[in-house]
Amino acid sequence: MVIEHTEKVNLRQAGKWREEAILFLAGICLIMLQFFMIREITALLLGTEIVIFIVTVSYFLGYSVGYYMAGVLTTGNVRKLAPFFWMIHLTMPFSLRYLSGFAMLRTPLVALVLLTFIMVFVLSSFFSILLPRFADSRGGDTGSLVRLYSVELAGAITGVVMVLSLNTHNWAQPIVYQAAFGAIVALLWGRRLAWVATISAIAVYSTLFPHLEAYSLSYHYNTAHDITDSSVLYSVNSPYQKVDMIRAGSGRRYIFLDGNQNYGSDSLRIFNKFLSRLPAALTRPGHALIVGAGSMQSLRYVSQLAGNVDIVELDGAVPEGSMRHMADINLHDRTDNWKLIIQDARKFLGGKGTKYDLIIMDVPAPLNIQVGLLHSVEFYRMAKGRLSPGGVISVSLSGRFRPGANTPQTVAAALLKVFDDVVILTPDIAGRSFAIAGRKIPFTDYQLRFAASEQGARETIIFDREKIARIVGQTPPISLDHISYPVKRSWRRVKIRYLR
Template sequence: MVLKETLPPAKQKNLILFLAGLCLILLQFFMIREVTALLTGTELVIFLVAVAYFSGYSVGYILSDKLSLLAIRRFTLLFWIIHLSLPFSLRYWMGSVATDLPSVAFVFIIFFTAFALSSFYSLLLPRFIDMSSDGADSLASLYSIELIGAIFGLIVVFLFGSITWLQPVIYQIALAAIVILIIGGNKIKIVAGFALVIYGFSFTTLDFKSLAYHYTHFHGIPGCKILYSVNSPYQKIDIVESAFGERYIYLDGKKNYGSTGLKLFNVFLSQTPANLVKPKNALALGAGSLEAIKYVGSVADRLRIVDIDGAVPEGSKSHFKYTNKFDEYDNWVLTIDDAKSFLNETDELFDLVTVDIPAPLQIQTGLLHSVEFYEMVKERLAPGGVISISLSGTFKRTNKTPRTVAAALTRVFDEVLIFTPDVAHRSFAIAGDKLPFTREDLIREAVRLGAVEVRVFDKTQAINIIGTMPPITYNDVSYPLKRSIRRVRKSYFSSKGSSD
């Protein structure tokens, strides 16, 4: 009864729930992405983080009718203090602990997600409903207010998602308002106002410093400096520079470009087939560092680059101009679209299609290494046209990923040549129904572009090495999860490396 009397009045309750709904959506977008990237977002990580986040709701529901109002106020204060440190504190945590105690760092982050991210918000709704006297009516009205807050949050994300600092700052404003409404009093208003001003003004500095700390200590990039960091609707994109001037692209915490091997990646993925095919019309699926412009655009009449995420080419234009030289060519266009959707809609035929898509560590990227996807590409190939793709590792019997990708290619295309230039430390495949060059031409070109030794496998030899390894299909997308389980085990729970 005492609790009921001290509950916020109806208007305040409504506002608290509206803001809680808003905060839950913003958290999903900027913190779940952050946590996923901190743990190098493979499918297993995405799965565990999502389960932990939804478990947080259950934690809140359990606490809802167990805490006194005083305890809720204290919990609100504690929760607010913890959340004022986000997203910076978790980066420092991973940077300082993960090197020596990776499993502890990993488990802590998952527990943090389950207990400290969403739990506070979910205890409010049932508490308010159960304190009201009008049963189902209060559930309908109060729950719908929280949902309207969530819808508003979605609109905020949609309209302002590309502005890095805006989501966390709006989140902090909404949370501070909830804290003021629950705790009440002038003191808390002053403290909250002060905290918000400090958070807002120091966000960019803290954001870049904490990220730099994380990349220096967790990813081992010495003297790291953050050049670009964007939370796009699809992924977290970071472009970082080491003390030696080396630049790297990280997508959801996974290195996409930057090591010596990855720089040569585009030489063998794009330049080699482009020089051999001399395409009139070329297509690059995946923008990456935009080096396709230099390597393919220089020999093709026309090049179209398709990427689902405009933030990647945007970052590459700003920070990799020295290597992609995008402004020296005018025969290329950029299309922001889903690759499958684009392939289905276009009526163009291409002489060369390069697929610069991250390794199949997530379902989304796995689907772009599937039999069905290659069939879509095949339909858009001109007579004598070829597809060029990385096998995400060295093609041999003990490496599952290259065998999986090769299994899909050999199922779809009549001719496949897989080649492993020694300097690239990975294999590539060029496939089509009739390749317009020979095995010897391929070796010659790869050597001309810097390889010392090149191993080449034709389709028959490839099938022999692939063995019984099944390809990814729309009816079996298990490979990305299996690979990410191995990767998480290797990165966080094993002292020894395992073959991938």
């Protein structure tokens, strides 16, 4: 009798230990999902602010689905469901790329709906069944909940640390995630066979990962971005974004940040000439600053004409990839008058230090709040504070400056509010406008037009401050209390891409 009772207690103890191990692993999985799977889906849907918002809300709605299911399912049901869910997850992130690519070819709206459905019902929902299910099965008392929830939170903390330490290799996060999920399945079943099956599956997944990763990413870029015969040069999930560098069959290279093209098209290559080489040629700066690394092509143009160049970039993964795979484009190894600073540009410019003769804003269009803040009144004030007396800032207006062009008007409105002297130029070959601003611009319109022609422009329209003010009209600039513009622009992009 005593032995039988002891065995029952031991079994119960083992069951408790197992549940806690499962919750610890679920905590890891939930955090890793948030960092790499959400990022993946955001990039597949071309991650503007609205897309990030939809994907994140779907992820959290998945928790509600899980919590609801926890009240409906028994622990036995959960055990049966676990391998089914894991098998679906084992196909990721590759299957998501094929699914979205296939759907994007036909109706992009289907891709959006399909991936949102997966987010809500397939990703976070399974893991969130576990905690309330186990707590309820222990009687739902405070002591049990506190213990189990603490264990899951400890897992989540571990997950954050793992995400940060594993972001340099694109294979590490998915494989660790799949291994953690596999261990959950094996622990739920508690049989040796389950361990053998999960370990074997993880081994197969790890072996196939590099091939499936390369094929599925290429498929995505072939279908969703129309890049023929693409191959992946570099793909990293940094703490900020998904950075992909792609080579097309033609040899042309592309940079995508969260699925948005940052470099590669003809217009984006011409863009760098007017954004960086033109103002550098006109000012011959002693100290120049480039905000945002991208392909680092701006460095090539500016370093030849400047005394020294600082590049400030938030995400170290971007310049790392550019130095490795675009050295013939940026020629970073042929000059030594530059240095790279990995820091938030707002913090960098908000501090004291070198005064710059030229600041180049080599940043993407304001499609999300973060980038929007780099086009804000407050940011330009900081930049002005770091300009030398004759220094200027060069900014892309992310479109052609004209009445009714919202983005160029919004960016120009912020520049007008901060700088005494502003000039906008629209070179015919660039397809977009650029602004140069400062306390006093140290060159004439004639010199500006001549410099534009040297960069290949046949015709350049120049707007002075008065004309700019007339076109900007009442358009409000982006500011800390008026940050809606990037979201509105993002919404327009979503409508064009998915709802038409």
